[in-house]
Amino acid sequence: MRAVAVIGYKGSGKTRIAEMLIEGLAERGYRVAAIKHVHGSLKLPESDSARLFRAGAEAVLAVSSEACEFLERRGLELWEALSLVRSYDYVVVEGFKSQFPGYRIVAARTLEEAASFRGPLVLAYSGPVASLEEARSLEAPVIDA
Template structure:
């Protein structure tokens, strides 16, 4: 799954840009997910499902012929969200301008804002700044109105699978953002991520759970030790799959 974070200050037009990218990617036949960072909390609608949630339900699901709307009370870190979306072709994240471990598209109203949003992971800029002199900016600037398709072409070329965001500290770069910056520069690959390259995979209710190397070793050693003690099992099995139901 490739992904991009659409970043910018409040009122810059991030949602407009993110919506355009999602629509254009869908037009090209991709399976697309979108994630919005809601800084001020989430406004629940006044329809029946929202009223049920507001009444205190821990989870509300409204089902129609082609859409499922869900509210649930939960806490989720960025890495948990990224992990759950890996079956999609592309994901568009709106916000997460400091912690997103992948490429970023800055939406800026002027050159000053654009410079504030520049990071080693900012691959392009769009927004009202495209209408003024932006010749001094170090990355491409796209006018969404006239160059929207070119912008999406560029993002498809530059975007890569985001790192887990666990910041486990086991790779030589020390954090997922630092490793993502090295990937963007062409100095590293995803194989250096000790989580993505893990030979231990954990699914809980069908959802993948990323494991840092210490936890991987615990799972691996315990499972192989238990299985190796069973009659009829070879002394050194190379692959074990275990499914447990409550």
């Protein structure tokens, strides 16, 4: 398993960058998993499985012929989440900016935001900052996606 994180502040384009990365890897035939860091509580859909969870079930597993969804009444550390998807070729991690120990793509709106994530593990910068002429001064490639 190879993992890369897409990190940045809220509204910086992390999800879009993660989507594009996942699409590109999947198109090349790789099996890709994603882990999303959520601040606060999960926003559960208005589905029957969510209703069962809200009713107090400790765990709910919704199963169809195309996908499954598992809700459990406990949080996970990043390393625990990574161990659950270790059989995939790639894992795209969205968020976990201070916990992820590996390579990352920084989504930033401004040069100041980009600079706050500088470091040897940054593979590239993207997001709104990529349209700024001054972004060329950053140490890693800037991708205007």
